[in-house]
Amino acid sequence: MTISLYNTLTRSLEEFVPLHEGRVAMYSCGPTVYNYAHIGNMRAFLFSDLLHRVLRVVGAYDVRWVMNITDIDDKTIRDSSKGASTWRTEMGAQSEDAVENLRRFTEFYADEFLQDIATLGIKRENFYKVPYATHYMASMQHLIRRIGEKGIAYERGGSVYFNVAEWRKIDTYGKLFKIDAENFQEGVRIDADEYDRESVSDFVLWKAQKDGEPAWDFEFEGKNLSGRPGWHIECSAMEQDILGLPFDIHTGGVDLCFPHHEDEIAQSKAGYGVEPTRYWVHNEFLEVEGQKMSKSLGNFYTVRDLLQKGIDALDIRWLMLSAQYSSRLNFTFAGLEAGRKARLRVQDYIFGLWEKAGAQIHSTRTETTNTLRSAVFSELANNLNTPKAFAELFTFMNRNAASAFDAAEASSLLGFFQELNNIFDVWKFEARPGETLQIPDAVKALAEERWKARTMKNFAESDRLRGELAAHGFTVKDSKDGYTLEKA
């Protein structure tokens, strides 16, 4: 099925056509590992996960997905520096070597991050590669030299800058974002002292080392400039090294359009002569309880904060799917609960199908399955319209009780739900838990006793026994001619 995506570069919905038939190379801007990632960050990564899964399942593409880890920048340097209060004992002791400290610090948060996304269902094995910026030092330096050779970079005070004015003579600067050159000055406070750049719009490719900072040697135009790479250069270098240019899709949060992605385009084109990608796809922000997420408002959550509150990671995943990636999402606890109920309703439907299908899952599609499948998949193919896809699913469920299908039909539908779960990844395919529940004899006896009391209309005793069952961790549900036990 053809997939369409909103391309920030053209500001329009475009039909996605890969550069190589059947294959997609995709790069996602990953986290800067200076702290635990929060749920706002997670939206970006869950969006990339969704996109790559839709490409695989709906588009039937072979997808190479790369997401970087930024392990060198101002914050990681600041927080890993000697004596910083942000240093955690889990990171071990601090050494005398700033580079080593940076490594220990960022490795800690990178590991935590990879764990967090795994919790949310972003699987490590789905990545082609998760590169760390500092492992690509040589490639970055090589790219900077190439930009220098083209005359678009200059050295100043030990730092190397990209010369935007010079670049503008060759190509557009402002592809993702319309820029008024004059705009830069008005009303904006730019920390000019920190930089010796010629123009405020120039950006740094290589930063000179300051006292005590981690640094790498870099030979540029005959000088050794001890320092470290600028923020944008890592993506350009790793993309070229790992995926080759151009590749198909680049994702990231909307805030990265400018300057990060704009600068990435300029650098790659200046250095390699090629623009990195054809499709730039950006996810919108997440709000919490209708407000911008911030520490001072107390609505700033990391994944582990939510898990500590007893929230199921699958419900976070579902909630993130319940709005289209391109619109703002209001993350609320009520929404989490509403989503949970909706998700479990589908799960219950799957259990129902499982029962009818006699545990058989078939990939052969009946007409019913085909109709549902194309309805749901075409919504996903339509710029990842997950809410609409959900709506199709629920509309189908509302019209077709699971119990109404015969075994063949149910098996076929299960096949589709499983296929769909390769994207959403929030359901289980197994018998309804109650049916395989191990019930201790003592509990069975209690339940029997209660049922007897109930039939004799001794409700006080019946309710007392219900309480006892609850103490054993079981809930009893009555129906007309019997009862069922469930794990509470």
Place this chain on the structure above:
RNA sequence: GGAGACGUGGCCGAGCGGUUAGGCAGAGGUCUGCAAAACCUUUUACAGCGGUUCAAAUCCGCUCGUCUCCUCCA
């Protein structure tokens, strides 16, 4: 100050010129000692004010509000 986006019923969230979106919650019902579940039925919309049109939540203008970017940021 400049650039851009958004404002849908109690909440979330699609729709983007004419047709019931969907979910959660609420209400009524079936069932029921109670409770839970399940199923059926169902109420409440398009920020405000103008304009274009046979027809506007959907297009245009203004106002108000929220957000993003221009500075590190998913």
